Amino acid sequence: xxxxxNPFLTEVERSRLESARIGIAGAGGLGSNCAMHLVRAGxxxxxxxxxxxxxxxxxxxxFFFRNQIGRKKVYALAENLWRINVNVKLVLLPIRxxxxxxxxxxxxxxxLVEAFDSADAKAMFLASATPLDKPMVMASGxxxxxxxxEVVPRMIGGRLIxxxxxxxxxxxxxxxxxxxxxxxxxxxxxxxxxxxxxxxHQF
Amino acid sequence: MKIxxxxxxxxxxxxxxxxxxxxQGVDAAHAVVELDGDVLSPGEGAERPLAEGAVVAVFKxxxxx
Numbered sequence: 129x130x131x132x133x134n135p136f137l138t139e140v141e142r143s144r145l146e147s148a149r150i151g152i153a154g155a156g157g158l159g160s161n162c163a164m165h166l167v168r169a170g171x172x173x174x175x176x177x178x179x180x181x182x183x184x185x186x187x188x189x190x191f192f193f194r195n196q197i198g199r200k201k202v203y204a205l206a207e208n209l210w211r212i213n214v215n216v217k218l219v220l221l222p223i224r225x226x227x228x229x230x231x232x233x234x235x236x237x238x239x240l241v242e243a244f245d246s247a248d249a250k251a252m253f254l255a256s257a258t259p260l261d262k263p264m265v266m267a268s269g270x271x272x273x274x275x276x277x278e279v280v281p282r283m284i285g286g287r288l289i290x291x292x293x294x295x296x297x298x299x300x301x302x303x304x305x306x307x308x309x310x311x312x313x314x315x316x317x318x319x320x321x322x323x324x325x326x327x328x329h330q331f
Numbered sequence: 332m333k334i335x336x337x338x339x340x341x342x343x344x345x346x347x348x349x350x351x352x353x354x355q356g357v358d359a360a361h362a363v364v365e366l367d368g369d370v371l372s373p374g375e376g377a378e379r380p381l382a383e384g385a386v387v388a389v390f391k392x393x394x395x396x
Contacts, residue, residue, distance in 0.1 A: 158396040245396040247361045251373035254363060254392075258372050271395035282390070284363055285370030290390050297393025306395045314396075 133213050134170040141327055145170040148326045151237030152176045153225055153253050155201040157311040158267055158318060159243030160191035163205060165319030167212045171326075174209075175219040175237055176202050189308040225249075230256035239322055242266035243315075245306075247297065261287075265321045269293035270314040271304035279313050281321055281331055289321045289331050335386045349377030351387065361392040
């Protein structure tokens, strides 16, 4: 039997990771890299929603490749995830998530990951996801360089794990922009938080 | 009145959460606020009264991802 990309898993860990259904809102810097980490870890059910297409500027941090420019991100990401584990089951939605379609989109998911870029979309995620009574993972304050130790996970209210420094936004007076190392740290931390929830470890 | 804001004791003239957010310069539409253990989604709870000793934690939502 194909044991997937993570042969180190115990039977219990494999069973839990393969039973979990993870919803990822956004397939950009956070979502594409978070999904990659989850699939490498052994997660096999993802629902991914994003309306956008791959652009050249995305290659500075997102898990896409030059030959995928112009393609819908969810389909390009699926191709890349299947190169890691061909048995991953993906629900791919090339749609713009809204307050109206959010609950139906992620109805089957056990854990929800906020992986948007804009502050407005992140706020929409929280307003839409909070009433669904599922564990949530989000990121805010991840632009710029350095300050790795300030990209921390914190539990807010027992059901939301928020990652980032909560300050370093794109633009602003500092003129920050998103780059692979710091966005990648946050995406990996989001995936690590999801796995910790699934496996019952300290986040 | 004294409250605990972001883990530190602080004097405030605000009597509601909305007033406190304005006093602290927080964009409440882009923040998750924990007030005495209750988690409030962005923009929610501006009318919530603040009592002496209230514990308020704010996580700002900024662009980037």
